[in-house]
Amino acid sequence: MSQRFVIRNQDGYYLSKSKEWVDGRNPVIVVSALHYDQALNELIEANSKDIWVRGVVLEVDTNAKGRVQLEILVPEITEQDLLLTSEESMSEGITSD
Secondary structure (H helix, E strand, C coil): CCEEEEEECCCCCEEECCCCEECCCCHHHECCECCHHHHHHHHHHHHHHCCCCCCEEEEEEECCCCCECCCCCCCCCCHHHHHHHHHHHHHHHCCCC
16 A cells, blocks of 8 residues: 545545545545645645635555545535425524514
8 A cells, every 4th residue: 555645624625636625435536646745735725715724634545446545524414414404494584473
């Protein structure tokens, strides 16, 4: 196994190749650099677009296929969760006099 460097923000999301923050369940789309300074440059670019990002460069292992092995910190949001959230927000908008 070899080592790669990835970027994780304060909320537990990883920087993707399309410069979006993803949960890491699909490690193929996550930015992974061979060298620390390359990953640090990516973090600085991400931070210049959003000054509130507090990211960190992490060294992670790769599997036999060369894909990074990421720790998933963000709970998976299901379609059912989204439906419940939208129903709750709609019911909060209705007030009884």
